[in-house]
Amino acid sequence: MPPCPRLAFSATRWTHFARPSQAPVQDAHAEMHLQVYPSPRLVRSDQPEGRVRPCFDPSAPQAIPVVCVRGAVIPVQGPALQAVPVAPCLYESYGGSPCSHERAGRQAQPWLCSVPSDQRSHLPGNFRGRPITMYMPRDLVDTYCLEAKADLPPKKLKLDWVYGYRGRDCRSNLYLLPTGETVYFIASVVVLYNVDEQLQRHYTGHTDDIKCLTVHPDKITIATGQVAGTSSDGKQLAPHVRVWDSVSLNTLHILGTGFFDRALVCLSFSKSNGGSWLCVVDDSNDHILSVWDWQREERLAEVKCSNESVFAADFHPTDANIIVTCGKSHLYFWSLEKGSLVKKQGLFEKQEKPKFVLCVTFSENGDAITGDSSGNILVWGKGSNRISLAIQGAHEASVFALCMLRNGTLVSGGKDRKLISWDENYQKIQAVEVPELYGPIRTVAEGRGETVLIGTTKNYVLQGSLDGEFIPITQGHTDELWGLTVHPLKHQFLTCGHDKHVCLWDSASHRPIWTKTLEDAAQSAGFHPSGATVAIGTQTGRWLVLDTESKDLVTVHTDGNEQLSVMRFSPDGNFLAIGSHDNYIYIYAVAENGKKYSRVGKCSGHSSFITHLDWSVDSQYLVSNSGDYEILYWIPSVCKQVVSVETTRDIEWATFTCILGFHIFGLWPDGSDGTDINAVCSSNAKKLLITGDDFGKVHLFSFPCSQSRAPCHIYGGHSSHVTNVNFLNDDSQLISTGGKDMSVMQWRVV
Structure with missing residues (x-):
């Protein structure tokens, strides 16, 4: 032959x-x-x-x-x-x-x-x-x-809960609706969270990062703006504004497709003419300010706002023809006259001009009030571009947020973590300091009765009163998120990320059970089969084991000096395999219910970094994937590679998290280069397969997925690469993590 x-x-x-x-x-x-x-x-x-x-x-x-x-x-x-x-x-x-x-x-x-x-x-x-x-x-x-032809999976997914809030780099994105729902966003999802009933609804019309949000005077209509993006087939997704109904969650209008550049940074509805207009600032070099009749989807006016960053734009409460914008080195008062926007610059005169004017609101009599990077609060007389009153040193650092309450009380929040209330004569009433754990105050919103809502730069949403304690109602990670593992026996899961934070979550109450801060950025995690301990891999080669109940440190080890991408216990709990970016798989013998570790050796054979690992059901074999798309098999107890096809082809695997293999190759779409899919996980019952890709999508397949171009259900929500996916212990729900969007999403299998 x-x-x-x-x-x-x-x-x-x-x-x-x-x-x-x-x-x-x-x-x-x-x-x-x-x-x-x-x-x-x-x-x-x-x-x-x-x-x-x-x-x-x-x-x-x-x-x-x-x-x-x-x-x-x-x-x-x-x-x-x-x-x-x-x-x-x-x-x-x-x-x-x-x-x-x-x-x-x-x-x-x-x-x-x-x-x-x-x-x-x-x-x-x-x-x-x-x-x-x-x-x-x-x-x-x-x-x-x-x-x-493979069949579509018999099940579908429904977004059940979104963990996290985008406060680190966004402003004025927290509101309370008459329904009792707190509205905010993270990734490409707008969350409507009823704290009392512990229910979330989600607006998922966006295709990429949401950067700004505003609520119409009718308290029902909402406008949100997103960044430009790229779809999975390489098409450019234009930045645009979506106007939608917060009751039905239906999209009413889409504005500015093809007009805006890069992203939308701030937007606001007019107040005095029934909310007929919407002003928007994009993130182009000139930061174009435009005014829209949003119901007709017509642009009424546009103008170059500033070459520098713009942080806020708002209509005057009693005159829809006046708009105030502020940002780096500027405060502008705009008048809409015959289809044109005419600018007047705010005059600081004897007042030292701040580097940044960070926020603006209005008093009942129409005065504009600004907060700046010098810690000052300045009052600008109605219809004037001159300062009528200055509160010098209102905060010890930048004033990030201003909120005028219904009773005429002004509330300011700053980088100094202080929340200060001021009476109608701008005399200080009282000050409350938010704990350092929560971070500086980014935005302030009025809640029900005497309550106030706070969004922080560490991505917390806090609820409390001006004279009482604030409690978190939402929290999330603050840096890129990769580590995810689910408890083998309970409805719990653990996340860890580059922010050095480890958090154990209860999927039923949607609350954190505990959080712990590490010395190093975390990359990966894995529960011991008993659930008693959890191993955390970092970016420095250090790894540690925590007690699941107490979060106490059990042990610390170091293997190499590169990131540890995978932490995987054997099904019998007697071994731990650690996949490293130094191309090795480190094997440890485990005893005392996951609390004692002794190194067996390292598996050497890959020519690139380790990306994924799976154990056999009998804990005798290990399969690994690497960054250059190798599939290798091992006997971990002796750290030897298995080259015999007859030995490996019929191995029964306990999990399917490797992205390459016969049972799952159908998940790869046409045109893939091997980097598109970051994470794979089969259900515990081996009926479903979930994947997370570079385009913010979660895919649900039937398992096994061994037919070319297998059909699947596709779900959006993340706005960054989906870095990890995992089914909960009973397959009723699954968890996905977004990398740079820092979100955690919980999906119900229906």
Whole structure:
């Protein structure tokens, strides 16, 4: 038999060519442009015209006409293809290296399959030229069909809860609605949270990061603005404003698609003309200020606002033709006159001009009130661009927020973490300091009765009174989020991130059970099967074990000096495998219910960093994926690699979190380069498969997912790469984490 030609594939196209006198067998799936000829010669059809890349020499005399579908050598007998004994791999993509059984220097045991001509391609597996070999379990050999159509999963997902709040870099994004719901945003979701009833609703119309929010005077209509983005198919998503109904959650209008640049930074409804107008500032170099008749979706006026950052824009409460904007080195009073916006600059005169004017609100008599980076609160007379009153040193640092309450009390919040109330004559009534844990005050909103809502730069939403204690109603991470693990016995999960915070959550009450601050940025986590302890991997090579009940430190170890991407206990709890960016897998023996650790050794063999690990059900084997798309198998108790296909192909795996493997390859969409999917997890019942990708999407597949281009349900909400996904212990819900959007989302399986 001649050398084995390999039918390779990836985002590129591959075609079999032969002598002109020979008629091709045209594949039914035209998008891959696969043609099979007798005595084929394999070339890349994406190469420039005239250039070919042969995979084998078909010129040998008496050559048997064959093709090779992912390692299966198949002779051509008319239009149908019948199989012959070959190496036991499902497929191998071509990367310029020999077949796996040739590399191993041995002939593997043969197996038989029948692959008709219409069932033979479109399998993902060549990522950036890297050959990936995946082996089919023996019990599927006789029945497996490459092109059988997979079914959609029988279940769907419903967004149940969103953890976190975006206060770190956004302002004026916290309001109380008449329904009793607190409205705010994180990632691309607007959260409407009824604290009393412990219920959340979600507006999910946006496709990327939301940066600003405002509520109409009717207290029902809401406008939100988002950044520009990129869809999974590479299309640009334009920044725009969405106006929507907070009762029905229906989108009413979409404004500015194709007009705004980069992002929307602030927006506000007019107050005095029934809220008919909406002013918006985008994040272009000139920070364009525009005024819209939002119900007609018409732009009434536009003007270059400032070359510097703009932090707030608001209509005057009694004159819809006046807008005030503030930002870096400026305070402008705009008048809308005959379709044009005319600017008057705020005059600081004897008052030292602050570097930043950070916030603006209005008194009952129409005076404008500003807070600045010098800690001052300045009052500007109605209709004037001059200061009528200055409260010097109102705060010890920047004044981030101002809120005028219904009773005429002014409330200010600052970088000094103080919340100060002022009477109608701007005399201080009292001051409350927010604990350092919560961070500086970013925004202030009036709550029910005497309550006040506070959003902080550490992404807390606090509720309390001006003379009492504030309690958090929402909290989240403050830096990139990667670590996620679920409790094996309870409805609990743990998250950890680059903010050095570890948090154990109760998925039923949606509240944190405890939080702990580490010395290093955290990257990964894994529960011991008993649930008694949890291991945390950091970015520095240090890892630690915490007691789940008390959060006390059990032990600390260091392996290498690079980030630890995976912490995975064996199902029997006797081993811990740690995947590192130094290309090693460190193995520890575990005793005393996860409280005693002794190093066994390290598994060496990967040529790139470790990305994912899974244990076998019997805890005897380990499978690993790496950054260059290798799949390797190990006996962890002796830290030895397993190269025998016969040993590994029928292993029963306890979990499926590796992104490469026979049981899950159908999750890869066309055009993937291997970096699109960050996390995978099968349900505990092995019926569903969940993935998180680089485009903020969560995908739900049926499991096993071993048919090419398997169908799935797709869910948005995250605005950054989805870094981790995991089912809760009873498969009733699942958790997803967003990387740079710092959000945690809880989905109900329905």
